[in-house]
Amino acid sequence: MLIRQESVDSKTALKDLPGISPLASANLVLVFGSIKRFNEGKLQGFLKSRYPTAQVVGCTTSGEISPNGVFDDSIQITAIQWEKTVQRVAQTKMSGMQSSFEAAAGLAKQLKADTLRTVLVISDGLNVNGSELLKGFQSVLGDIPIVGGLAGDGGAFVKTLQLYNDTVSDNLVIAVGLYGNALITASGALGGWKPYGPPRTVTKSEKNVVFEMDGKPALPxxxxxxxxxxxKGLPGTGLKFPLAVIEEGKRDVEKIRTLLAIDTKNNSLTFAGNVEEGETVRLCQTNHDRLVDGAGAAANLVMDGLSANKTNQTGLALCVSCVGRKGVMAELVGDEIKLVQQILGPQTSLTGFYSYGELAPRPNTTDSVLHNQTMTIGYLSENLLA
Structure with missing residues (x-):
């Protein structure tokens, strides 16, 4: 596995990169950048000429993650050349949030194979139900680990864009299937949020829209x-006050839901993932130190998952963290990335983005769920002796 990374910060342009591609033979190129950068129009052509044999996939963000920290209004490019792993890329354009399940199931059918080991998913961040999207993949693929996230647009919540080779568009779902016994994978996902206030029972909801809690209108x-x-600042300020779904028998909060929208007419709350009737929820709050500790714990879960494969070999960590975490940590948001890099080691390259929803297995399982307000890490490497 070869990895080469390029970075274009807010003050430079694509043309400022060296004239020669650092890995022209790459199979896969991951690209994360701002809405402004994706709208420049020359991005697709530039990347295809620079990486002519690669599948190029990516999305807009609410902050770009690199080994050097967190950037805004940048382009982060990660080129990968697999040596033994086989990849297959599929994509589709959704007709709306209600088609999330069907869109994912259709992609999963294209990727399904006995040798499939993991799936990377990059999706539109606003016109999708992340819970239904995962259910669609899992209805076909079972418990194959799924990692990735929902695109951002800098916290504007207006429109996100996805990149697939020559196409930049909204409403896309892109899935990368990775195959073969040479692939090494591990994952970690933890938040660092603390519930407060009394538990409330969701008494009326429809998928990701909550109408009532304890028989009372949800919004008031x-x-x-x-x-x-x-x-006064809703829905944007809701990023600092997500809902924790309190699961029976779970010591830690593993499922958190981010507020996406409010409806004053129906007094309802729309979240980034499903909140089922009968579930017990509590509001959450946090601080900088708790969030950084949560990111470090996610990185330690990756290291634990590698066990015998914990070596100095080249690896890639796809980090998808929530825009809500970025809002809390503000100018210190890079602290969580520094800690993840420190734990995973210099042999592991970091890439990723701040998102509107994170996809990763629950800790110590292959059961992928939609996370919100969580640092998720999908680790990839290859065992060339396999």
Missing amino acids: LYRMYIGEAFS
Whole structure:
């Protein structure tokens, strides 16, 4: 596995990169950047000429992750050349949020094979139900690990864009299937959020829209807990007050839901993933140190998962963290990336983005779920002796 990375910061352009591609023979190129950068129009052609044999996939973000920290309004390019692993890329354009399950199931059918080991997913961040998207993949693939995330647009919540070879568009779902026994994978996902306030039972919901909690309209109840000052900034300020789904028998909070939208007419809350009727929820809050500790714990889960494969070989960590975490940590957001890099080691290249939803298995399982407000890490490497 060969990895080469290129970075274009907010003050430079694609043309400022060296004239020669660092890995022209790459099979896969991951690209993460801002809405402004993806709208420049020359991105697709530039990348295809620079990496002529690669499948190029990526998305817009609410912050780009690199080994050097977190950037805004940049382009982060990671070129990968597999030596023994086989890849297959599929993509589709959704007709709307209601088609999330069907879109994913269709992609999964294209990728399904006995040798499939993991799937990387990059999706539109606003016109999708992330929970239904995962259910669609899992209806065909079973418990194959799925990692990735939902695109961002800098926290504007207006429009996200996805990149697939020559196409830049919204409403795309892109899936990369990776095959063969040479592939080494591991994952980690933890948040660092602390529930507060009394538990509430969801008494009326429809997939990712919550209408009532404890028989009371959801929006006024939510506003009461976050206070008048934060209520004025909804839905954006809701990033700092996600819902924790309290699962029976779980010591730690493993499932968190980010607020995406409010409906004052129906007094409802729309979240990035499903919140089922009968589930118990609590509001969450956090601070910088808890979030950084959560990211470090996610990286340690990756190291634990590698066990016998924990060597100094080249690896890639796809880090997808939530825009809500970035909002809390502000200018110190790079601290969580520094800690992840420190734990995974210099032989592991980091890439990724701040998102509107993160896809990764629960800790110590292959059961992938939609996370919100979580640092998720999908680790990839190759065993060339396999």
